[in-house]
Amino acid sequence: MCRALVRVDLTADAPSLLLRRRATSIVLLLGLSVLAVGCRTPGPYRLGSAAQWNTAPELMAINEPQIERGRPYKTLDTVGWIVGIPGKILMWDRRVDNHRISFETERMLADYLAVNELDGVKVRINQYAPREEWRRLVANKSVGAGWRYTLGTLSVVGYTLLPGRVFGGDNYNPYTNTINLYSDVPAFAVHEGAHAKDFAGRRYPGTYAALYLLPVVPLYHEAVASRDALAYAHDYWPIDEERQAYRNLGPAYGSYVGSALAGGGSSPIGLPLEIAGILGGHVVGRSIAETLPERDQLYELPPRERTIALPVERVPQEEFQDDGDWYR
Ligand SMILES: [Zn+2]
Numbered sequence: 001m002c003r004a005l006v007r008v009d010l011t012a013d014a015p016s017l018l019l020r021r022r023a024t025s026i027v028l029l030l031g032l033s034v035l036a037v038g039c040r041t042p043g044p045y046r047l048g049s050a051a052q053w054n055t056a057p058e059l060m061a062i063n064e065p066q067i068e069r070g071r072p073y074k075t076l077d078t079v080g081w082i083v084g085i086p087g088k089i090l091m092w093d094r095r096v097d098n099h100r101i102s103f104e105t106e107r108m109l110a111d112y113l114a115v116n117e118l119d120g121v122k123v124r125i126n127q128y129a130p131r132e133e134w135r136r137l138v139a140n141k142s143v144g145a146g147w148r149y150t151l152g153t154l155s156v157v158g159y160t161l162l163p164g165r166v167f168g169g170d171n172y173n174p175y176t177n178t179i180n181l182y183s184d185v186p187a188f189a190v191h192e193g194a195h196a197k198d199f200a201g202r203r204y205p206g207t208y209a210a211l212y213l214l215p216v217v218p219l220y221h222e223a224v225a226s227r228d229a230l231a232y233a234h235d236y237w238p239i240d241e242e243r244q245a246y247r248n249l250g251p252a253y254g255s256y257v258g259s260a261l262a263g264g265g266s267s268p269i270g271l272p273l274e275i276a277g278i279l280g281g282h283v284v285g286r287s288i289a290e291t292l293p294e295r296d297q298l299y300e301l302p303p304r305e306r307t308i309a310l311p312v313e314r315v316p317q318e319e320f321q322d323d324g325d326w327y328r
Contacts, residue, residue: 044299045235048116053200055120056141059177063120067110069101070127076165077126080182084168090278091251095184097168101125102184109179109189111301112232113196121196122178130160136176147206148175151213174199174209186237187229187245188252194228195221216260226253235299243289250285251278 077099084097106125113121122136133156137148152175159173159180168182172195179192198221202208211217226249233245258277262270 045231048197050117054142055200056139058139058141060120062139063122067123068127069125080166080168083166087168093185093248097182098184099126099182100184101181105184105186105189108186109193112190112193115301116197118196118200120177124178124180126165126182128163128165133159133176136178140177143175143206147210151210172196174205185248187248190232191225191229191249194225197228198224215263218256219260222253222256236301239295243292246285246289251281254278254281
């Protein structure tokens with residue numbers, strides 16, 4: 001069913017506006033329902049294991065600590081918060097790009113990475129660390145050097161010049177195998193973790209990353225990640241969190257559907273289509289959230305030794321005490 005999504009979307013380049021509009025509604029409906037229902041993995045969530053992953057030993061050697069937090073800077077983080085206002089409105093969640101990630105969100109991502117044995121993934125929570133990212137780019141030998149020193153270099157140049165601490169935008173960088181978080185939204189955090197899981201299992205991660213730059217193709221990568229995140233939430237999160245995951249990931253996926261329809265960055269209808277996609281995603285995500293049946297049985301997370309120690313034990317507490325409600 002995921003393939004059908006891509007096939008239908010190819011019709012989006014039809015010349016007439018009418019066809020284009022029709023394609024819009026078809027792809028929106030299909031894309032979002034596929035995300036939500038069609039590709040739902042039957043049975044329990046399939047956990048990953050280290051034996052499946054293609055992680056460079058050179059990268060594993062420099063991955064401690066796995067999760068790091070940037071030092072809070074009130075002025076800088078306030079600027080980031082303001083820059084993130086459009087994102088907060090479009091995603092209809094004030095936690096988007098709030099640059100104040102709670103320990104609950106961190107714990108939820110740490111658990112996800114631990115139970116999937118994704119030990120080579122780095123998590124930077126509201127942190128700017130360009131020098132370390134360059135180092136990771138060099139060490140990440142599971143991505144072919146041809147991709148790493150071209151597109152990978154560009155990705156780290158982008159990270160260096162347009163820091164997420166200001167511009168926000170949670171992301172996963174496959175060239176450095178790093179998750180950057182700026183939002184306190186568990187579903188977004190685990191969605192980025194799911195990208196890491198998807199890439200870890202690829203034989204040619206560099207090629208898979210490069211394909212993402214083509215039009216329409218990101219719908220596939222994004223569906224894989226959101227599907228995994230939603231299946232995980234279904235098994236391991238309380239129902240309220242699972243519902244919230246649909247409310248968050250629906251509009252996020254809708255934005256990719258919108259940009260896929262626009263067929264690239266500079267199109268004048270790009271922004272309206274993206275907003276339409278986001279609105280459609282809200283409608284679909286919210287209606288699924290509402291129809292999810294109540295349940296009280298959850299699978300238990302695997303034993304404690306497979307979870308990651310939180311940096312709260314490593315980072316001196318006084319760093320976080322300049323603002324009482326900064327971390328709950
Ligand atoms: Zn994504």
